[in-house]
Amino acid sequence: MAIFVQVVESGSFSATARQLGASPSAISRNISKLEHALSVRLLHRTTRKLRLSEQGEAVYQHCRQMLDAANAAMVVSGQGNAEPQGLVSVSVPKAIGHLVLHPHIPAFLQRYPKVDVRLRLEDRYMDLIDDHIDLALRITERPAPGLIGRQLMTIDHLLCATPHYLSRHGVPQHPQDLIQHSCIYLGETPNDARWKFRQAGKTVTVNVRGRYAANHTGVRLDAVRQHIGIGSLPYFTARQALENGEIVPVLPEWDFISNYHGGLWLLYAPSQHLPARLRVFIDYLVTCLGQAPHSKRLA
CATH class of the missing domain: 3.40.190.10 (Periplasmic binding protein-like II)
Structure with a gap:
């Protein structure tokens, strides 16, 4: 009923969806459930606008009064019961x-x-x-x-590797150098192997390769620790290992652009x-x- 009131007052399913952080289809389903429960058509729907039916107008007035009463009750209950629960x-x-x-x-x-x-x-x-x-x-x-x-x-998202891996395979000086390295990436879509970097307004995209991909940051961190390659990690995952020196940043002077950023x-x-x-x-x-x-x- 609360959603019905909001649909009427906003004038559309899509506007209500934006206000409530939901999809228009979710709003539509809720209205259909209400109509089914009341056995009445509340709204006439067209591609351009919504219009209240005669019964819908009466239902809306009662629902509006119900919401006003509920809001008043919430205010009173909040004043009388300050402890969150x-x-x-x-x-x-x-x-x-x-x-x-x-x-x-x-x-x-x-x-x-x-x-x-x-x-x-x-x-x-x-x-x-x-x-x-x-x-x-x-x-x-x-x-x-x-x-x-x-x-x-x-x-923030960054690239990391162990000092041992870098000592054996070299330290990349430019994003294009990653082509010669084993890279550990998300692996859910082909774009996950297209790493993007930005520096001083310049963007560079590199198609990386590697023998290991994993869609879990903890797994990628462990793979980096095992010297498998250079891995992409969110900072909150890598922080402790960076602080204790287990792993080090790679290409820190470049911003690594990720969907997880x-x-x-x-x-x-x-x-x-x-x-x-x-x-x-x-x-x-x-x-x-x-x-x-x-x-x-x-x-």
């Missing part, structure tokens, strides 16, 4: 969830004993509505419009009354993962 469902890429987010969760659970956390570690895109997600962590340069976004950190954004649907459990979880992540810019509505 309930479930927080979070969608996060696998490596980020394992290596970046998970280490901070035990302390959060201890601090907020009435808040439960469900991590959905998936590299695929998850729909906030269809997949019942409260918060989504996504690596992107352009967050979805209509969502509330906070950038938590920057994800950009801002790590925490995204959620706009709401007049953000539940306390979400508010404290968001604030906690901002504190743990770095000082983020203020929350803003994405244009």
